[in-house]
Amino acid sequence: MDEGRLRRLAGALEQGPAAYGFGVDQRWTLARVSDVIARMFRTRCTLRGTTNIMYRLG
Template sequence: MAGQGAAGLASKGPSGSGCRLSDAQLDALAAALEEGPAAHGWVEDQRWTLARVAELIARLFRLRYTLRGVSLLLHCVGFSPQARKH
C-alpha cells in the first residue's frame, strides 16, 4: 500500500476464500433444494435448516461448510430464510 495514496486504501472487495462450488454445482444444489427435504431423506417436516443443507452439500459434493458458510452460500444462490407467522 505504501506509495499508492488513496488508491491503496480502496476496498478490494470481501476478504476470505471464494465459493468452493462450481457454477454447475451451485445449479445442482439449487435443484436439490427445490426438490424439498423429503426427496433427500428428511420426511419428518418440510423445512430446510442450515444443518440439513450443510449435510446435503456434504452428500452431494463431499465438501463441508459451516452453518455460517451455508447461510452465505444460500444467499448467493438466491435462497433466503423464511419466517413463519403463527
C-alpha cells in the same frame, strides 16, 4: 462453490427435504442444507458457509 455446483444444489433443494430423507418437517434448515452439500459434493460446510451459499442462491 462454482456456478455449476450452485445450479446442481438449487435443483436438489427444489426437490424438497423428503427427497433427502428428512421426512417429518418439510422445511430446509441450514444444518439440512449443509448435510445435502456434504452428500452431493463430499465436502463439509460450516453453518456460516452454508449461509453464504444460500445468499448466493437468492
